[in-house]
Amino acid sequence: MTTDSNSTTQTTTDTNWTPVYGSLAMTQHAPFRVMPEESMEPRIAKQMISDILSLDGNPTLNMASFVTTFMDEEAEELMMEGMRKNFIDLDEYEQTAELHNRCVAMIANLFHAPTPPKNMPHPGTGTIGSSEAIMLCVLAMKWRWRKRRQEQGLPADKPNLVCGSNVQVCWHKACRYFEVECREADVSPDCLVLTAERALPLINENTIGVCPILGSTFNGEFENVKEIHDMVVELNATNGWAIPIHVDAASGGFIAPFTDPDLLWDFRLPNVKSINVSGHKFGLVYAGIGWALWREPQDLPEELVFHVNYLGGDQASFTLNFSKGSSTVIGQYYNLIRLGKEGYRKIMLAGMANATYLRQKLQDMGLFTIVDKGHMPLVAFALKDASKYTVFDIQDRMKHQGWIIPAYTCSKGAESLAIMRVVVKQNFSQAFADMLVQHLEDAIRYLEHLAAEGHLLHVKELAVAMDVIESKRLVHSHSKNTGKQSHRKTEDRTHGVC
Known part of the structure; x- marks a missing residue:
């Protein structure tokens, strides 16, 4: 209590002196079904949540996840600032959009994509991890296949996609959501990946794409993309087909260019039409960023690209999501310029x-x-x-x-x-x-x-x-x-x- 000059007694309403674990909130159940009626102090809410999260596993000891658990402090500071920016509002955050386009261009260049026509950006987009990237690439393959079939006057109601049974669950999601038959080749205990021999009998005129993996989540193995690519090219030539290769490089896309630069798996192979890669895996960014890239503009159907203007200007959008923070895009650009090829090479070789x-x-x-x-x-x-x-x-x-x-x-x-x-x-x-x-x-x-x-x-x-x-x-x-x-x-x- 305090006494003013008029000797009037006042009771302070400041409760910051109360110890956190002496607060009433700490003697009650943490809210879990119904939003509480009253507010609580920030420090108490923070401590309550911190105590709950303390029972989570330690990310540093998590050997299961490919997802990045360490970044520079400078990157974290930039990413915190980027959380306040809605990435989809490209007209308001033009420089953030520019960083996104630079990331697409740099990664496409890393994967040896052809240089796009003058003043045209490379066809690609940032995504919420490789799951969204894979779904977008499956959509692009399906639409390109359907258009070819319609132009030839052929039925286009039974699309299928060929992959190994070792694919990540997002492939199953993409096929189910977009009504594509998923043709999986069995693996074996002595060979846990897709091979050209295993893929061959599954391919037919309704195949929208063959999808080898650069870095299986089961054992980290790189499937022989060139062998599969050459088999598909031969099939196309024999049958008059145009079946593309999509490479799921979620795990290996930021590894192979630095540990085995002569390995042929990317856009150097002419029938590789699209690639996905996870920036939040060996791209070294915290969770929430992937990249979908196409070889050339014609490999991404224009009908799938939407143009919106209600946020201030014409914006091209090819995503399954809309609003999201800008932090991971900024984090990716930070890594690309801060580490450079030299830094990525050192980190990958040290990991190996x-x-x-x-x-x-x-x-x-x-x-x-x-x-x-x-x-x-x-x-x-x-x-x-x-x-x-x-x-x-x-x-x-x-x-x-x-x-x-x-x-x-x-x-x-x-x-x-x-x-x-x-x-x-x-x-x-x-x-x-x-x-x-x-x-x-x-x-x-x-x-x-x-x-x-x-x-x-x-x-x-x-x-x-x-x-x-x-x-x-x-x-x-x-x-x-x-x-x-x-x-x-x-x-x-x-x-x-x-």
Whole structure:
């Protein structure tokens, strides 16, 4: 309380002196269904949310995700400023739009795209990750195929797309959403990717495109794009078709140009008509940015490009989304000019070296078979003997140390193969690899001990036991958890974790 010159007693309304954990809000449930009636102090709201988020996994220890978890402070500052700008409002934020166009041009140049006609921008666009980019490219392939069929007076109601069963789930989404038959070639335990031989029998006159992957999410392998490309070119010449190649370079597009510049996979191959790449993976930008690029303007149907003017001027738009912040576009441009080819090359080669180191350490343990091909900063491995414990048991044990290492069965044709994968991102050092291996060895010793004592429940056995317990729960509790137990019982995991 304070007393003024007239000796009038006043009660302060300033509550900033209240300790955060002495506030009333901290003695109540955090709102989760109904918006609260009253406000709370910013510092209390922040702390409450921070406490909830503290139970999330540590991004630095997340070996599952390809997505970038480190950027320069300077980039973060620029990106924070960019969050306030609605990227779609190109007329108001002309310089941000210019940075976007520069990114498209630089990446297209990196992928050896032909130089567009004078004063014309390169056909391409920033997207919300490679999922949106792939959907846009599938739409472009479908529309180009349909137009050719209509011009020839042929039916255009049964489009199909050819890929390997190892594709990421966004391919399934694109085909289902846009009514395209997804023709997947089975893989095998000894070859986890699409090959020209596997793709060939799936292709016909209704094929809108063949889609090899530069960096499979399962084992990081680069599919032989040139071999697949040449097979399709020969088919086209024989049958009078015009089936294009689309390269899903979500993971490898920012790797191959710096680690294997002579590898032919990009626009140097004349029938590669479109490419997608994830800026938020090895493009080294935080989550939320991908890029879709076409070889030449005629490869992107004009009918799919919309022109809007209600935000202040004529704007060309070819996206599935509309409003979004500008931060990731700014972050991508920052990386391209700050790192340059030299910086990207150093980071990718350092990642490859650290992956080689980790791969050798795992081989030295004598327990694992390496299933990656060393094409990316990534190590994928399987147990030689899974009779005592499985990769799923190892995954669960590693969580006790905070490590997030995915374990999953492979795609159709190789379902019997269960593997683990470690993505070696730019902030994964050799010292980090040593810590991971040490904790992996600890986990193995623990599992060996349990197996020797007969106490280890394998995944399927554990699921059966948990199902018995689950059946005794209340109906609402059962329905809440059944999906999780079923997921575990089948030793299934979300395929193509990115």
